[in-house]
Amino acid sequence: MARIGRAAILDKEKGRFVVGEAPVPDPRPGETLIRQAMCGVCGTDVHMFHGHFPWTRFPLVLGHEIVGTIERLGEGVERDATGEEVREGDLVAVVPGVQCGTCYFCAVVREPGLCLNGRAYGFRPYLDQQPHFQGGFSEYVLMSVPRSQFLKVRTTPDIAVLLExxxxxxxxxxxxxxxxxxxxxxxxxxxxxxxxxxxxxxxxxxxxxxxxxxxxxxxxxxxxxxxxxxxxxxxxxxxxxxxxxxxxxxxxxxxxxxxxxxxxxxxxxxxxxxxxxxxxxxxxxxxxxxxxxxxxxxxxxxxxxxxxxxVWGSTIGHFVRGLPILESGRYPFEHMVSHRLPLERVGEAIDCLSSNYRLDGQEARKIAVVASQR
Ligand SMILES: [Zn+2]
Ligand SMILES: [Zn+2]
Incomplete structure (x- = not known):
């Protein structure tokens, strides 16, 4: 029987988040299915909610600061972005940006961060697929890019969630x-x-x-x-x-x-x-x-x-260099995540970051959505 996954779906600009369910697809060759452990709520999510980016497409599952475990590896996916072997159950950080590799900025200027056809998880990269598993405010994320855009993590989710x-x-x-x-x-x-x-x-x-x-x-x-x-x-x-x-x-x-x-x-x-x-x-x-x-x-x-x-965003090399610094313990990153919220409270997180940065009587540093939490 197909398993069912939940996701917080935003219907429109300044709309409502409703937790919806859909069958979780099995990854095809080259794809990876991630089970979300934690996803950070970012100022960018707030901008998208308020309609500050004209290219945003709804319905949408936001969330691009994604950490999770590998639920299933599609055929041919054996390694992370650095070439390290991975297995189902490994904790990984998702590199959300997907570039085309062939446009002028990817192929000639060689600045993939400026890709003319750039897409990203949390920004509904695949308009022809259901929105549920394309963003981090969801129980699962299906990584459809035909390459391993994730990194094996050796720290806790609440530190790795800060990587993006x-x-x-x-x-x-x-x-x-x-x-x-x-x-x-x-x-x-x-x-x-x-x-x-x-x-x-x-x-x-x-x-x-x-x-x-x-x-x-x-x-x-x-x-x-x-x-x-x-x-x-x-x-x-x-x-x-x-x-x-x-x-x-x-x-x-x-x-x-x-x-x-x-x-x-x-x-x-x-x-x-x-x-x-x-x-x-x-x-x-x-x-x-x-x-x-x-x-x-x-x-x-x-x-x-x-x-x-x-400075416009970041690219995969920044993720590869950043993760060992997070893992090193040299900085008190463990004090950053101030709130862990279930999918049902994504709207409250957006409201909090749109107003006074206070939630549940506490200052918001980094709000994280934990999809498995009810
Ligand atoms: Zn972000
Ligand atoms: Zn490109």
Missing amino acids: PFTIGIHFADRANLRIGSTVVIQGAGAIGIFSLAAAKEAGAHKTIVVGAPASRLELAKAFGADVTVNIEEIKDPQERIALVKAQTPGGHGADAVFECTGVPASIPEGVEMVRRGGVYVEGGHFTNAGDVVMNPFNHFVMRHITLVG
Whole structure:
């Protein structure tokens, strides 16, 4: 008898999540069936819920920060993305992005993250199939790509579930070309800010300064190794914050790199002022259109010879490099998952991340959906 799986299905933009059931397909050759252990709720899920991405197709099962056990390997799937042998029952982290491999950006520019035909689990990659098992807010995920887009995990699900957002931090550090001994400012103490902080330290940052709020998030940043924190709720004047940050940099000249992880347009001119002459400003906090910002080309960029770079998502190499860092225990990643919710509460998670980041009387750090929980 075919087994039945449950999934939280979103009917439309700003719609309702309803837990639906469907027969779980057996993987065909090259496919892998994963039984979800945990799936993180991301700011991107919130943007998709609110209709900020015009390409979103409904009905939809969200969730792309997926960890689970291999339920069944399709014929020919024997290894993970690094080439390591896998068996049914192994815990794996899913690499959600699927690229075409043949478009101009995949084949010529060789930047698969910019693929013109990019799809991803949690974004309904296969419109011709039922939505149930294409995203992480589900008991099962059927990986239909004809290659192993998962990595064998040697830590707990609540640490491995952080891999996808951590890869964004690694991409930040890559784009900044950090060198040993660098001074790095991170604007924002949300999940991406904290992960970018850890990535900056791994990439050679010697001094890290986190500018954000509230105080509890800055405490978390300190636990991850931030040397200095600046609370924007206490120091409300951006000019004062710029002066405070610059005073912490060599010669008071500014940071080698500043990472924008807030998603608030006003933070950009402020952050650019914190970069030293010849430094790098990395913009990755705006994963959707939050509005415009006024910049002065001469004062902000030319005179100061600043490099401005954008970060769009991450690719499989970031996952391969990131997982051993999560597994190493060098950072207190175990303090990140604050909530574990059943499929029936996905809507509450989205509401929480759309409003005050509080749920069940507790601050949300990373909310995880556990499909087996009732
Ligand atoms: Zn994410
Ligand atoms: Zn492509």
